[in-house]
Amino acid sequence: MKIHFIAIGGSAMHNLALALEHKGYTITGSDDVIFEPSKSRLEAKGLLPESFGWFADKITADIDAVILGMHAKADNPELLKAKELGLTIYSYPEFLYEQSKNKTRVVIGGSHGKTTITSMILHVLNYHGREVDYMVGAQLDGFDRMVHLTEENDFIILEGDEYLSSPIDRRPKFHLYKPNIALLSGIAWDHINVFPTFENYVEQFKIFVDSIVKGGSITYNEEDAEVVKVVEASENPIRKLAYSTPEYTIEDGETLLETPEGPMPIEVFGKHNLSNLAGAKWICQNIGIDEDDFYEAIATFKGASKRLEKIAESKTCVAYKDFAHSPSKVAATTKAVKEQYGNRKLIAFLELHTYSSFNPEFLKEYKGALDAADEAVVFYIPESVAIKKLDPVSPQQIKDAFKRDDLQILTNAEEFKTLVHKQDYNNSAVLFMSSGNYGGLNLNEFKEIIEA
Known part of the structure; x- marks a missing residue:
């Protein structure tokens, strides 16, 4: 073709x-x-x-x-x-469906966690030599591409994005895949330029659940109230399989997952990632990987690119970067790092970058999102607000939204770089969060400072 x-x-x-x-x-x-x-x-x-x-x-x-x-x-x-x-003109998801309509389609949906869960599933399958087609939103260790398509593989694993399909097809991508096996990790308002109300946003997930092939299944996070409401209200004749965060402990900065064979050290951490792991386990079992084989493989999973990725470490400091930008992701990631390194000072740097982040109504969703950090800095560039043709957002509006009096707010890229370079990082955990590039901040230079 x-x-x-x-x-x-x-x-x-x-x-x-x-x-x-x-x-x-x-x-x-x-x-x-x-x-x-x-x-x-x-x-x-x-x-x-x-x-x-x-x-x-x-x-x-x-x-x-x-x-x-x-x-x-x-x-x-x-x-x-x-x-x-x-x-013949296809949107991206339409073409993926066309390539997979004779396969068993496994679709991972949710406002957060979908890339990590998809990555976990692919890691486990790859570890055990199970060949599948796939599409995932991050580059993974051991995989040449983020998309793989064949004629012969029986399964395709698809990350189900709720954003629009194309300029001429305003349907969310995950409405087009018609999954046989689906997962829903969480619902937290996002993409407000497309879904101006929370109710409108939630409606997209209802349509997703109803699009599952009759006789198929939905694995869902029973700890998310909105997810539970959406799944339980659906009259689609499918199996409904709940999952929740497994038991775990933290010892000396290492997370131990409780398994039938006893505590097992894992590379990822944070309650949200343990929840993601539980969802991935159920999907893998649906595909034919038994529990023991899942645990053996997941122990070596280091995370998806840009998702809570360790970027520097010394005897007195450890630093991570994360793609987190929406309020729920920022809160979950900040809590995870503080829980993992409870005996250290947590310094959190958040860049506000997306369209939603500069909407006065949506800004209120960030209330408490940085509370787990000992020191918190929010950086944004007013010019990027203007480029998006939005009304100006003041530092005071941001401080009021986060409800944190000691929040530092910077609007100049050079000042932000200077602050990052001159901070005291002794006995600290550092977290950078953004879907942007931190005003051009060179994280390799930061790594040299930490590891010097």
Whole structure:
């Protein structure tokens, strides 16, 4: 098949392009800008566009399908040409469903934890040599790509994102997969630029549960009240399998998971990650991995890229970075690090970066999110608020939202860098949280300071 990607440079899109090239398809693509690591990875396979921009003459009648990324606009010249020629146009999730409609589809959904749970499942299956197709939102150790598609594998593991499918398909991605086996980890309001009310956001998860194939199953977090309400209210004739956080202890900065064979040390930590682990275990058992084999494999799981990832360590300091940005993720991650390193001072740096974070109503959701930190710093760049065409947000608004009087708030990238570099890190645990780049802060320089 000959496939053309409109907006090939995105994290998900370029991985799908690489997966299809690996499968033997002929791939072309366009984008107006492509950053690393997408650029180098596409270049290595000869898939990097010769020049950036949109070119209608790239769209020809011999193309079997066009895959449209979210980065493109509805009036994209290549999209308009594809419509004019009557070509088959897929969104990213539509194409994944097309590739997997004859497989058993396992879809991991939830406002938080879905990347980690999907990664845990794939780690366990890979450890035991079980071949599956997959799509996951992070780069994993031992995996070449974030997407893998074959003709022969029976199962496909899909991370189920609730964000929109494409510029011309406003359905959430996870509505299109029609899972046989599903998991729902948690519901906490997010993406308010698309789902302006909490009720509207929750409705998307109701649709997800109702989209599960009849006779299929939903594994769900019984400790999340919203999840329980959504699952129990569904009249879809499916099996409903609850999970909860397993017992664990912490000794000298190491988490020990209680198993039938006794306490077992694991690499990940935090109540939210132990909950994720419990969900992953049930899904693996549904796929045919028994409990003992799951525990053997999960003991070596170090975490997904950018998810509570250790970036530096010395005798007196340990530092992590995390993709956390929504209120529930910030709170869970901060509590996890404080619990793991209770005898150390926890210094938390949070960059506010997303559209939702600068909405005055949504800001209130951050109340108490940094309470577990001994010292807390929030950094944001007012110019990024203006770029998003939002009303200005003042430092006082942020302080009022977090309900923390000693919260430090910085709005200048150089001042933030200076603060990070001059902080006293003796006997401390440090946590960086953002979906951005901390105003250009070089975390390798920070690592050199810590490990000097």
